[in-house]
Amino acid sequence: MIEIERVSLQLQGAQILHDISLTLPKGGVTALVGPNGAGKSSLLSLIARLSPLQTGSIRIDGMPVDATPGSVLARRIAILRQDNAVASRLRVAELVGFGRFPHSRGRLDAKERALVAEAIARFDLTDLADRYLDTLSGGQRQRALVAMAYCQGTDYLMLDEPLNNLDMRYGRELMGTLRRLADGDGRSILIVLHDINHAAAYADRIVAMRCGRVVAVGTAAEIIDADLLERVFGFRMRVESIGGRRVVLHHR
Amino acid sequence: MAEARPVPDRAAWRLAALAALALLCVAAFMSIGLRGNLLFVLELRAMRLASLIEVAVAVALATVLFQTVTANRILTPSIMGLDSLYLLCQTVLVFVFGGFGFANLDARLKFGGEIALMVGFSLALFMPMLRSRIDVMLLLLTGVVLGLLFRSLSSLLARMIDPNDFALLQGASFADFNTVRADLVAAGGVVIGVGALLAWRYRHVLDVMGLAPDTAVGLGVSWSRAAAAALLLVASLVAVSTALVGPIYLFGLLVVAIAERIVDTRRHAVLLPAAILVAVVTLVGGQTVFQHVVKGQSALSVVIEFAGGLLFLLMLLNGRRP
Ligand SMILES: Nc1ncnc2c1ncn2[C@@H]1O[C@H](COP(=O)(O)OP(=O)(O)OP(=O)(O)O)[C@@H](O)[C@H]1O
Ligand SMILES: [Mg+2]
Numbered sequence: 001m002i003e004i005e006r007v008s009l010q011l012q013g014a015q016i017l018h019d020i021s022l023t024l025p026k027g028g029v030t031a032l033v034g035p036n037g038a039g040k041s042s043l044l045s046l047i048a049r050l051s052p053l054q055t056g057s058i059r060i061d062g063m064p065v066d067a068t069p070g071s072v073l074a075r076r077i078a079i080l081r082q083d084n085a086v087a088s089r090l091r092v093a094e095l096v097g098f099g100r101f102p103h104s105r106g107r108l109d110a111k112e113r114a115l116v117a118e119a120i121a122r123f124d125l126t127d128l129a130d131r132y133l134d135t136l137s138g139g140q141r142q143r144a145l146v147a148m149a150y151c152q153g154t155d156y157l158m159l160d161e162p163l164n165n166l167d168m169r170y171g172r173e174l175m176g177t178l179r180r181l182a183d184g185d186g187r188s189i190l191i192v193l194h195d196i197n198h199a200a201a202y203a204d205r206i207v208a209m210r211c212g213r214v215v216a217v218g219t220a221a222e223i224i225d226a227d228l229l230e231r232v233f234g235f236r237m238r239v240e241s242i243g244g245r246r247v248v249l250h251h252r
Numbered sequence: 253m254a255e256a257r258p259v260p261d262r263a264a265w266r267l268a269a270l271a272a273l274a275l276l277c278v279a280a281f282m283s284i285g286l287r288g289n290l291l292f293v294l295e296l297r298a299m300r301l302a303s304l305i306e307v308a309v310a311v312a313l314a315t316v317l318f319q320t321v322t323a324n325r326i327l328t329p330s331i332m333g334l335d336s337l338y339l340l341c342q343t344v345l346v347f348v349f350g351g352f353g354f355a356n357l358d359a360r361l362k363f364g365g366e367i368a369l370m371v372g373f374s375l376a377l378f379m380p381m382l383r384s385r386i387d388v389m390l391l392l393l394t395g396v397v398l399g400l401l402f403r404s405l406s407s408l409l410a411r412m413i414d415p416n417d418f419a420l421l422q423g424a425s426f427a428d429f430n431t432v433r434a435d436l437v438a439a440g441g442v443v444i445g446v447g448a449l450l451a452w453r454y455r456h457v458l459d460v461m462g463l464a465p466d467t468a469v470g471l472g473v474s475w476s477r478a479a480a481a482a483l484l485l486v487a488s489l490v491a492v493s494t495a496l497v498g499p500i501y502l503f504g505l506l507v508v509a510i511a512e513r514i515v516d517t518r519r520h521a522v523l524l525p526a527a528i529l530v531a532v533v534t535l536v537g538g539q540t541v542f543q544h545v546v547k548g549q550s551a552l553s554v555v556i557e558f559a560g561g562l563l564f565l566l567m568l569l570n571g572r573r574p
Contacts, residue, residue: 045466048470049469050466050469050470069472069474070469070472070473070474071472071473072472073472074470074471074472075472078470079470081466081467081470084464084467085464086463086464086467089517089518090518094519098459098460098463098467098471099471101456101460101471101472102471102472105456106455106456106457106459106460107456152471
């Protein structure tokens with residue numbers, strides 16, 4: 001369970017997050033949606049202790065993120081950031097292998113190697129395993145980064161816009177994979193999405209943010225509502241029901 | 253990361269070749285042109301060899317660590333103003349004690365004081381920035397400005413001292429691989445040995461730090477603490493190497509760029525030994541060549557800095573990493 005209590009964030013004099021309280025139960029897929037600049041990435045960074053907590057508290061399975069050793073948290077929670085610049089010249093297999101660092105401290109034995117190989121296969125990277133990251137296409141690199149976060153093997157997996165650069169097929173496969181991780185392995189997934197239809201189709205829970213505040217929390221049926229979406233995103237869109245599923249026609 | 257693919261085998265093979273080459277250089281350095289009192293000459297050479305190897309290890313380690321922490325392949329520790337600070341120390345000492353007093357200062361005491369000063373300086377410089385999260389650009393900018401400040405302060409002081417003392421100072425301001433600081437070899441060896449052990453022990457953590465600060469934190473590395481520790485180690489290593497042979501600006505850049513080309517990886521388990529070996533080959537091999545082939549018509553340090561400067565320009569022009 002992730003408990004966020006009265007968290008505010010100020011950066012360079014601007015109030016980025018306003019007094020956010022939110023509890024995310026263990027398990028399932030939670031989608032975080034909202035317009036650009038709503039504070040989604042900032043909230044994720046705070047949960048994953050990438051930026052220091054200023055006010056309020058955040059606990060993961062009861063452990064306060066600002067007082068728990070980083071190496072302990074790294075075995076509970078993995079994060080993929082929105083913008084990832086990897087400094088070193090690395091091969092895909094090496095990058096994914098870094099995901100095991102919290103467990104192996106760098107020494108990859110047969111068991112660890114098997115886990116890395118499984119992650120590589122799961123994200124369809126086997127043919128690319130020996131390629132250098134800077135020779136990959138944007139989508140291929142994104143899959144390698146997701147595979148690394150997955151490979152960390154944590155109960156909580158947080159992904160900031162992982163669908164960036166992915167084509168329709170890989171986007172769909174990634175969402176399916178996350179769904180299976182939640183259903184089969186009991187992992188908790190927190191994912192920032194811009195495509196509201198992906199959120200509606202795959203998430204158990206949708207958290208909608210706007211201007212540093214949580215506007216609504218609920219199931220897809222509760223959130224996918226023309227009035228509510230207009231409040232979040234600031235424009236009117238058509239919501240239809242097709243084959244029993246809510247679909248948002250936001251294009252024109 | 254560790255042993256993931258067959259690729260490391262190639263790196264290991266190249267590392268072995270480098271080691272063989274380094275041994276060859278060491279053997280040549282010790283044996284070519286032996287004359288006179290054998291015992292005396294060998295002892296002298298062993299002392300010089302030890303100090304050259306110490307400098308090689310210190311510069312290689314310091315540069316690799318510095319580049320990993322700052323995620324930069326073009327800048328080396330001297331850009332942080334560390335070498336310039338060392339020069340300023342020398343100038344202040346000459347200024348205060350005069351040339352005679354300077355020459356008579358207890359070498360080990362002076363050495364210890366210089367290391368303490370440089371580590372203290374690094375602490376003062378980095379700690380405010382490390383309290384939140386290290387901002388590399390700010391750090392480098394501060395380093396460049398401070399380096400300039402120290403250098404101009406030294407030259408200001410140098411103008412104010414006795415011309416005879418100034419000549420003494422000039423000796424201390426340029427790298428010189430020919431003079432041996434026999435009095436410092438043992439103390440320097442201890443500092444460098446500890447530094448090398450620490451770097452080796454944390455080689456996997458260094459790999460993670462090379463990814464990016466946020467990624468390292470996500471993988472459980474306490475970035476600010478690890479970065480502070482690494483930079484303090486860098487400061488001590490630079491202090492030792494500068495005390496032994498004087499300031500060398502571009503040697504580290506040259507050595508690490510070549511090592512990275514040879515082993516084609518940034519993994520510290522491979523890159524650290526490779527950089528050390530390349531540094532040993534360059535210094536010990538280069539010194540042998542200069543002593544017996546070129547017969548000291550120009551100084552090794554000049555050639556190294558020249559080659560380093562060329563490489564520096566090439567890397568800037570290419571705009572990409574080696
Ligand atoms: N370092 C910073 N300094 C000042 N303001 C910042 C900083 N980082 C982010 N912000 C501001 O905080 C707000 C929230 O940013 P955040 O990245 O959390 O938004 P987001 O919801 O993830 O947006 P997007 O969908 O574009 O990724 C934005 O208005 C942004 O300009
Ligand atoms: Mg964002």
